[in-house]
Amino acid sequence: MLYLLTISFPIAMAAGLFLLRARQIPAITGAILTVLMQMLLVIQLPVDAPVRLLGLTLAIDPLGRLIMLTILGIALFAYTVNFFIAHGEHFIPISLLLLGFTHTTIILMQEPFVATLLLVSSGFLAILAIVDLPIGSSVLVERSPLITALHYLVLVLLSGFAMYMAYVLLTIYWPTEQSSQSSPAQLIMSLIIVGFGMRLAIFPFHSWLVELAEYTTPMVTVIVITALNSTSLLFLISTFQFFPIIVAENTRGMHVLMFLGAITMIVAALFGLATAHLRRTPSYLVVANSGFMVFGVASATSNGLAGSILDLFNHMIAVLVIYVSIALLERPDGRPVVTLRSDLLWRWPLAGSGFIGGCLLLLGAPPFSSFTSKLLVYNAAAESGAHFVVLLGIGSLLMLAAVARLLYERLLGAAEELPTEQMPILLATQEMSRQSDRKLIGEPVGLSIVIFLLLGVSAVIGLYPQLILVTIEDVIRGLTFVRVTS
């Protein structure tokens, strides 16, 4: 009953809040209350107590519950942010539906076919959020969001198809495996790499995430990356758990996946370094970090898994902090829209500091919790071979360089507000040609507190990693595929 309620409650509330979508404050308040209620429901869910319903197994493990709660926490902050930042008309109902779908996926993870279909359906829903326009918008939908939505639509279906085929082959071949039959392990591994690679934005399937971050509202990016991509990574771990034979029979395939993770990190960081764009560079950093997490999972060692899972939580917090900061940094400040601003930190000190904090969190700088997770994955890389440490090291250095360039070019430039000598009014100067007075509005302090609260939580976990690492290590002890390779 509790499972059913957890699945249906956000979906029912999404339907209710769809009717209120034009009234911003009641809709956001309703969404916040829904998330709080959903948190209570998730806490009440019995851990490791499977239930059968309609021939399906509904279950949740401590890790699944922790991820559900983290996603809900992120959603809670995202909705709070919506009080201050413009968002799409249908963002609230669509994001609640997405929460319902991701929770259902986590609960039904023991049913790979169903989980795959749920991931595909949630991807289709996300498309509606991508092309959503703000309430009462007086502009047309741009070409770029339409292109992004189309790309995402095709990608979601193709990734679902690849995952589905992998599960079909797993179900058909291995239970009735005959000695004469050639092992389809490599084909299955390829399908898994393609399917999950598309969902997790692994090179060369990463371009959708960059487009998404560039052309949609920041909160849509946050929900897609935190809810859908995190669920996909958890699903990848579950796949290895339920079909440990994939790992056991596929040492080369797992190495390919590790290489792909490391290469993703390097390539994405290079792309990020090549441009100093306020939205594009962080999205490349997010892709690079996804590669890092995939590397940890593919290493199939306890250190790699613990590092990746811990990094997943850091990833979610960092994405929220970075994109909320971007939304604040992009607010109009009286200068012409085409002006390339280079003094953002001085103009918006709180948002700028939050942005820098988010980037450092993503990079794994101490004292943030990502420092621990990165160390664990590096440890796993060292266990697998020195060349992996070198590759990850190059990737991390390039990420650092990309962040440094972005900060130098967009945030740390000379402040325009510094007192300058007043220009005398020249002969023939007209009133029209004089620049209008700059409207210097303040930063929303409440929102900045939220950003620093999140960074504080990460710092506390960084100083006392055992707070969360104990649960993660407990879960990893139960993972059979880790034992296979260690």
Place this chain on the structure above:
Amino acid sequence: MGEFLDIYWPLIGISVSAAVILMAQQRRTTLISLLFNYLFVAAFLSQQQFIKPDLDLFGIMVSTTVLVKIIAGLSAVTILAITALTFSRDYEASALDEFSLAELRRAARQARRLEIVSPRRFADVVVPMWAMVLVAIASFILPRLYPIGSEEVDFAWYWLTLTGFFTIVTASDVLKLGLGLLLCVSSIDLLYTAIASTVQVFPLALLGLTTIVLSLAVSYLSGLMFGRLKTLELNELYKR
């Protein structure tokens, strides 16, 4: 020959309708073909007896599962057909600023010009035709290399998948791209029903839901695009 047709008519129907979707350019033709494709897939599943018939419908014994698939397919086609007929999420002129209104007028002019200067050409069919040849070759070879179910099932799902993929690749408008995606979902549906040891209600319901949500997403995007550019041509969308 008569006996062959008696046995394999659903399979032939699936192949022909999917091929028409890949090759035809007119929306009416492709949508009708999609409808027939769903009907032939249902007939194929009934004929192969993957699921026991449990419902007497006007003297014809059919399975509830097959009926659900027909309803889901019919819903998808209806959604797309309504979209194709009405299109356009028309913007309220009073809600738009002058730049957006000018942009809309320019898009309408461009779309009209496009209709006049680029009539349908034989060259538009060449690439889909060669794609069709590739699909045919691959659908005969792949079931022998990677057999999953019976020969008929393998041929049917490989055919649907490949025509779907090639439709996506060669599509020149959004609606056709959506049809390619729907063909891929249809092939997953067929394969699941054919190979699952026990067909469960929830996955089947979810497959139906996926089909409907996909067609809704395609319709929504088509409507938005038509409202913005007054055309569904992908070339126009990518023009900067």
